[in-house]
Amino acid sequence: MARTIETLPAAFPEIRFRAFDGETELAIAEAAASAGSRPARVTAVLSAICAEVAGEPGGYAVIRRVCAAGREWLLQRAALHLYGDGAGWFEASCPTCGATFDLRVALDRVPRAEPGSGFPVAEVETSLGLRRFETPNGAHEEAFCAREGDPRRVFAALCGHAERAEAEAIRFDEADLERIDMALEAASPEIADGVDARCPACGAETMVRIEPLDFAFPRLDDIFREVHRIAAAYRWREPDILALPVHRRRAYAALIRGDARAAAGRLM
Amino acid sequence: MSFLARIARRAAPAASALRPKGMARAPAVARMEEEESAQPLRRMEVGEEPEAQPLRRMEAEEEEAQPLRRTEAEEEAAQPLRRMEDEQEEAALPLRRKEKEEEAQPLRRQAEEEEEMQTLRRTETGGEEEEVQTVRREVEEEAAQPLRRAGASPEGLSPETSTVPDELEGEAAPPTLTALRRAPLSAPAEAVGRVGSEAGPAAGPVALPPALHDRPAFDRPTFDSEEPPHDARFETPFESRFASFERPSVQIDRIDVLIHEPSKASAGAAPDRSRALRARYLRRL
Numbered sequence: 001m002a003r004t005i006e007t008l009p010a011a012f013p014e015i016r017f018r019a020f021d022g023e024t025e026l027a028i029a030e031a032a033a034s035a036g037s038r039p040a041r042v043t044a045v046l047s048a049i050c051a052e053v054a055g056e057p058g059g060y061a062v063i064r065r066v067c068a069a070g071r072e073w074l075l076q077r078a079a080l081h082l083y084g085d086g087a088g089w090f091e092a093s094c095p096t097c098g099a100t101f102d103l104r105v106a107l108d109r110v111p112r113a114e115p116g117s118g119f120p121v122a123e124v125e126t127s128l129g130l131r132r133f134e135t136p137n138g139a140h141e142e143a144f145c146a147r148e149g150d151p152r153r154v155f156a157a158l159c160g161h162a163e164r165a166e167a168e169a170i171r172f173d174e175a176d177l178e179r180i181d182m183a184l185e186a187a188s189p190e191i192a193d194g195v196d197a198r199c200p201a202c203g204a205e206t207m208v209r210i211e212p213l214d215f216a217f218p219r220l221d222d223i224f225r226e227v228h229r230i231a232a233a234y235r236w237r238e239p240d241i242l243a244l245p246v247h248r249r250r251a252y253a254a255l256i257r258g259d260a261r262a263a264a265g266r267l268m
Numbered sequence: 269m270s271f272l273a274r275i276a277r278r279a280a281p282a283a284s285a286l287r288p289k290g291m292a293r294a295p296a297v298a299r300m301e302e303e304e305s306a307q308p309l310r311r312m313e314v315g316e317e318p319e320a321q322p323l324r325r326m327e328a329e330e331e332e333a334q335p336l337r338r339t340e341a342e343e344e345a346a347q348p349l350r351r352m353e354d355e356q357e358e359a360a361l362p363l364r365r366k367e368k369e370e371e372a373q374p375l376r377r378q379a380e381e382e383e384e385m386q387t388l389r390r391t392e393t394g395g396e397e398e399e400v401q402t403v404r405r406e407v408e409e410e411a412a413q414p415l416r417r418a419g420a421s422p423e424g425l426s427p428e429t430s431t432v433p434d435e436l437e438g439e440a441a442p443p444t445l446t447a448l449r450r451a452p453l454s455a456p457a458e459a460v461g462r463v464g465s466e467a468g469p470a471a472g473p474v475a476l477p478p479a480l481h482d483r484p485a486f487d488r489p490t491f492d493s494e495e496p497p498h499d500a501r502f503e504t505p506f507e508s509r510f511a512s513f514e515r516p517s518v519q520i521d522r523i524d525v526l527i528h529e530p531s532k533a534s535a536g537a538a539p540d541r542s543r544a545l546r547a548r549y550l551r552r553l
Contacts, residue, residue, distance in 0.1 A: 037279060038278070038279050038280070038281065039279050068275050068278070072278070083288075088288060088289075089288075089289045090286040090287060090288055090289060091286075091287060091288075091289050092284055092285065092286055092287070093284055094284070095283050095284045102289060103286075105286060136272075136275055141275065141278075141279050144275075144276065144279060145279050151270075151272045151273050151275070151276035152270065152272045152273075154276075155272045155275070178270075181270045181271055181272050181273075182271075184271055184272065185270070185271030185272075188271065193274075193278055195286065206284060207284075208284050208285065208286055209282035209283075209284065209285040209286065210285070210286050211282050211285040211286065214282075214285055214286075214287055215286075215287050215288050
């Protein structure tokens, strides 16, 4: 019996974000700071921020069904939603010489490629016969991180539609793996997840990753600091503070900080 | 790079990733802001602390005062008992005074008797002493009488009343002032020796005081209009007449030198000077 196709047919699904209150922000921050593989963290973050994905209620299951490129696109969307700066200046470190250099990246205009025909399934003529492979999704990515070996063979085992895909993956030769890779690339959507840059110091060509998990999502320390500040000033309870919309919570925290600075100025 | 390899690479942590400009410094800035905002709170705490101190002190004093108050309450409760004890004490005082007075009477009497006895003893011993001394004086007087009688000339002559011998008739009587003169010469010599050491090393122990040179030459001969020879100019009549007479010389065996050393507080830089003076005197001696 063949495996069922789980990947969402929408490569870049429409989403609806959750109301951005303290609880959501705290869930996103905890997901971004969680331990585990990057695909697992992406699943957690998108599950925390997306209330609805392609018309379905958000959550781990639906996020795992989104194709790899679609997940990265959702992550960049979420980053833009929270971070807000679509076209800002960034900096990166050269992996060759370690120098830091600046570059401008428009996160709202990251190039992407629409999926090919047959998405989310690619048919490949292998040495074992005609086989169907599902384009990698979140579940495949998470599973991949738990395995070792040639990525092509691993994904062939994970994405094979056949009931004995695991055993057949071992038997695929190099040509089979090359054809499987090419077929999946042709069927899958794609999105840029990095920027090619030349280091101004050493001139080395390098690819700088766009990693929204590193900068776009709220940090636990910031949330705790604001909650602490409001709780200390107004004597509110944590659930009440976290129930506030984030912009109101930040406004209160800024007011309290301003009062503290004013008091500091009076004391000086 | 193959498609599946790119997906695999995306799943792994990035070696180099974008980060907003200044993001590396953002946590430090946030910490600084937090620190700044926390400063007033800390200052307020610090400022409130001294204000709260009196209250705490009052609380502490309250706790410390509790035992005292309790003692006061106990004191009040104990007052009737103490009053009774005091009254009993007061009532017992005259009795005690009487007892002590009676006990002290014999002792006082004994002391008075002792004093009387001592007075008597002193009177008795004083009378006896006087009697003994009178007797001793009489005995000594009687023993001295034969000596006096032996020294006295049977003719009742004395150096003052005796006649001048024949061999001395031609000579004039020595002036009675000579003895007087010698006496002042010898007596101040000893005094000058003591004073001279105080005045300084220049003044010798036997140097004549300048006042003696200025004395009127009552014993010098009256000069004629013709100037006398140089060697006889200062001859006194005594020296010319008693050339063979040896003048008494004063030998000083021991000189008591009293060094007044100024105190250190008043001398200041004098200790070295006083030490030098003392060393000089001791060297001379």
